[in-house]
Amino acid sequence: MTAAPTAPAPPSLETDPELTKIVSDALTVVSNPTDLLATLFVVVGSVLASALIVRRIRPRLKHRFAWLTLLDYLATPVLSLTLLSLFGLFGDLFDNPLIDLGGTLIALLCLIRLLGAIVELLFRPTATLRFMLRVVTVLLWIYVVLQIFGTRNPLIGQFFSTQWSVLGFSLTTRHILDGLTAGVVIVIVALWGDKAIGNLLRRNRTLQPNFVLALSRIFSVLMWIAALALIFSISGINLTALAAFSGALGIGLGLGLQRLAASYISGLIVLFEQSVRVGDNIATNNIIGRVTRMTVRYTMIRTRDGVEAIVPNDSLTSNVIVNQSWSDRNLRLVCGVLVKGDTDTHAARALFLEAMKAQDRVLQQPPPHMYVTGVNDKGIQLDGHFWINDPENGQHNVVSDIYDSVLQSFRKNGIALVAQ
Template sequence: MTVNAKPSLETDPELAEIVSDALDVVSNPTDLIVTVLVLLAALTIAVLVTRKIKLKLGHQRPVLLILVEYLCMPLIMLLSLGATSLIGGSFDNPLIGLAGTLLFLFVIIRVIGAVVELLFRPTMLLRVMLRLATVVSWLAVVFAVFKDRSALIAKLYSAKLSFGGINLSSEGVVRGLVVGVVIAIIALWGDKTITNLLRRSRTLQPNFVLALSRIFSVAVWITATAVIFSISGINLTALAAFSGALGIGLGLGLQRLAASYISGLIVLFEQSVRVGDNIATNNIVGRVTRMTVRYTMIRTRDGEEAIVPNDSLTSNVIVNQSWSDRNLRLVCGVLVKGDVDLDLARTLFVEAMTAQSRVLQQPPPHMYITGVNDKGIQLDGHFWINDPENGQHNVISDTYDAVLAAFRKNAVHLVAQ
């Protein structure tokens, strides 16, 4: 699918003769009306047959459906025009022959578009743009055929626009749009392919996969953009000067955003924060559920999702409870009377902590006397868990329940607060 081929009537005598004969038909009202009716009939037949085939196929055969959507209408129109040429008489005129030639060019362009869509399976938006690009490419070829016979078409075909040192031509814009769609499809396919290959790697850490995929993605799209500009005839040197001036203005307003992206790459490569880690930063405590180049999402203990810009993770202190391992120490304490049996209280306290299913046995739970005053003795139990993402207050509450039940049963009295 390209618009580089520009037929010229001056260099192609046979084409010049076909166009000249066709224009003679246009000057004859009767022949023109008959030709228009034939073309409308062919178009109607093509539309009806294509619709019937699409309804019969449904969505069960996507490959055939794509081929039908691309090629069915122009091919049926060609067959219909070919059938009229066999009749002869008033139907056998150069205008129908020219229409058949242009339809044949359209079929060739649509075949290329169908191959691109079947190979790279673009997104819905790019699929629509690709099909539109085949029509635009065909129209560009038609304009190239008639530009030597029409001053208006020639003027439109050679129109130029200049701003900010960047020169654009209508031909270059059309070429950039048509070829740019194909390049964008291939770039998107390449981006997805590289990302999938990185994700399948068994040696790379998830943070590295995310960072490398983003770097490759930026490289792919920068290359694709440069190629599109080059094909469009845009001077990259002039564009660089214009972009530099624009970039200075945007940079002043987007410093924080740029810092977040750069910080995101730093965090991903350093792996100071990983998905699944329990962290505390800026009064936000929770588990990291998602990381992108721009932000990190933290699910708090209240079930809320906090979106933290990555530059906050590089400029502030982070408490990572899962950096070296997932073990987390928790503390629960009670104040008992001064005359209690401390050995019994210690034993009951440790047994209550040990009995909890989420409490680790290694390192084992311990109880410490952390304070003595005129009211009583402060006993604090220390224990470890390795699944803080499942909650911390719930396991502390269960431990308190077990301790209080054991103290009541064995007459270990607490101090009334």
């Protein structure tokens, strides 16, 4: 078995003679208080002056995302580096190795901040992730600087090699910092990828909305699993040990969250089978209404009373569902009256049928029908059956309009109803 290739070590004072000379000369300047104060004045003054200039320029670019991003990332270090270069024109007054070292470190910050700006311009993270990315660029710069000087200072070297025990995993400070630094960038890329795949699926005209939702959730889960595995690998966490830990954790969570897991699995089944779709009129568990929204975990149904009912998806796979919109959007409604036993049923049915046909929302195909559905000592039950294809616009309202029209026609023609 061959050993895995190791990443090249960062530049150190032992492997870079030029850097060794710069640091040695800088330490010589530090031993002289006057030169040290003058150097600190130059470096700090350059940074503060640059920050003030950027603060004046920034309001003019608030509506230009690309320029504002480059300004936030690069303007201060680039201006500071420029001012330090200008101070070098004064000759011996400000020409010392400590300023050269400061310029080198600021140039390194420019390079790291440039990488952060490229990531932000490419993937457009959210405000929270954008703030984290900008903080990480500064922390990464400090991390690289400490690594460069780590071989010379035993305290810094000991800091990076410190062992930490987290949930049974042994990690070094270096691994933790690597994971945190890379984790922010990986999360930004994963969020961008998740959003891009979702938009790509939604633009596909050949896929049903249920398939789009199910596939986008599956791709999202796979992408986040890959992102977490990459973060763990960079952090030095043994994935084999993590698998054993996840197995034990999964058993415990499975016992406590089995209903939630069943809802997610049932949601994928419902979305792929398309037994229920957005816009369908369904009845389940004494809930009757129109499906207005579907997620992997739940389905939202708007009842005839205008109330939103949230139904877990596992109930849609374990209970009987009456889907009134499975084959088409036509929905049959029934309204009836009880008339006296001596009523002319032919005339009453004709008037009732005319009242139903007069409504704009009542479909003519299939046509409405009238039936005698019951005869008893109280009277004769007449029921009208009709269809509509827009139940989302209400059902009680069209029934109410039909009753109003029927009552007016019955009064004009002397047809009396039975008091119940």
